[in-house]
Amino acid sequence: MTSPPPGQIIDGKAVAERLRGRLAARIATLPFRPGLRVVRVGDDPASGVYVRNKDRAAAAAGFDSATIQLPAETREADLLTLIEALNLDPAVDGILVQLPLPPQIRPDMVIAAIDPAKDVDGFHAVNAGRLATRQPGLVPCTPKGVMHLLREAGAKLAGARAVVLGRSMIVGRPMAQLLLDADCTVTIAHSRTRDLAAECRRAEILVAAVGRPEMVRGDWIGDGAVVIDVGINRTPQGRLVGDVAFAEAAVRAAAITPVPGGVGPMTIACLLENTLEAALRRRGAVT
Numbered sequence: 299m300t301s302p303p304p305g306q307i308i309d310g311k312a313v314a315e316r317l318r319g320r321l322a323a324r325i326a327t328l329p330f331r332p333g334l335r336v337v338r339v340g341d342d343p344a345s346g347v348y349v350r351n352k353d354r355a356a357a358a359a360g361f362d363s364a365t366i367q368l369p370a371e372t373r374e375a376d377l378l379t380l381i382e383a384l385n386l387d388p389a390v391d392g393i394l395v396q397l398p399l400p401p402q403i404r405p406d407m408v409i410a411a412i413d414p415a416k417d418v419d420g421f422h423a424v425n426a427g428r429l430a431t432r433q434p435g436l437v438p439c440t441p442k443g444v445m446h447l448l449r450e451a452g453a454k455l456a457g458a459r460a461v462v463l464g465r466s467m468i469v470g471r472p473m474a475q476l477l478l479d480a481d482c483t484v485t486i487a488h489s490r491t492r493d494l495a496a497e498c499r500r501a502e503i504l505v506a507a508v509g510r511p512e513m514v515r516g517d518w519i520g521d522g523a524v525v526i527d528v529g530i531n532r533t534p535q536g537r538l539v540g541d542v543a544f545a546e547a548a549v550r551a552a553a554i555t556p557v558p559g560g561v562g563p564m565t566i567a568c569l570l571e572n573t574l575e576a577a578l579r580r581r582g583a584v585t
């Protein structure tokens with residue numbers, strides 16, 4: 299027996315580049331530059347690369363983008379005051395506060411303070427509610443990026459069995475909503491799911507978003523599945539790995555995203571897409 303041919307590797311970097319190109323072309327036709335403000339409190343290492351990549355991509359596509367760096371000791375009240383000023387600033391279309399925040403700041407209070415019209419992360423309860431009730435709103439960047447990748451990979455979504463591994467507010471839950479809106483049969487599996495491996499094996503579309511390095515093994519993948527790896531984990535050696543054991547999974551999957559170069563670049567491109575969308579919507583243009 300020879301092993302089956304390895305699956306298609308979904309090039310998230312290339313898909314993100316094309317999306318950013320389309321956004322740049324659109325912005326070039328506008329009489330204004332969409333404004334994005336990223337707020338970073340302290341220097342959580344997970345956010346470092348992200349902030350740098352974001353700044354570079356935003357500037358190249360024609361956004362008016364800036365990162366506001368605050369000291370790790372910043373008080374919650376002072377962060378809320380800054381958010382209020384950004385809410386009121388007409389030049390600002392999108393506000394993103396980097397998570398995680400230092401322990402003295404409650405993330406729920408911060409997210410609730412952001413004007414839902416400028417909430418380009420899509421984390422505010424108003425935007426989560428809009429997604430749950432199928433109203434137009436700002437959709438979280440990572441799940442939105444995953445939908446782009448699934449379509450680019452030619453995955454057949456209607457009627458497909460989709461398993462989302464992870465139930466976070468940021469990825470798992472909104473991901474399940476978007477797959478459901480695309481007519482998938484959706485299962486949300488998580489740390490308390492009985493026989494996780496068997497549940498995953500049934501998936502025609504598997505989205506792994508648990509934040510555990512290489513937890514999903516090759517024998518968890520059904521033949522011909524499309525596998526999207528949302529995890530970005532740094533090993534003690536400094537290497538980036540996903541939530542999926544890539545080499546093992548790739549021989550079974552019809553298509554799979556790598557880490558790095560998969561979902562990560564799409565998250566940034568979708569942040570920019572959301573910022574443009576917010577800018578147009580705030581000015582009364584329909585998108």
Ligand SMILES: Nc1nc(=O)c2c([nH]1)NC[C@@H]1CN(c3ccc(C(=O)N[C@@H](CCC(=O)O)C(=O)O)cc3)C=[N+]21
Nearest residue numbers: 344345347348395396397398419558559560562563565
């Ligand atoms: N409010 C908020 N929203 C976020 O969306 C958010 C956040 N806070 N805090 C931090 C995490 C992390 N995150 C990443 C996005 C892209 C890459 C990315 O582009 N990664 C590259 C590789 C980068 C590298 O080489 O390290 C890739 O996967 O190919 C990484 C990490 C967004 N986050």
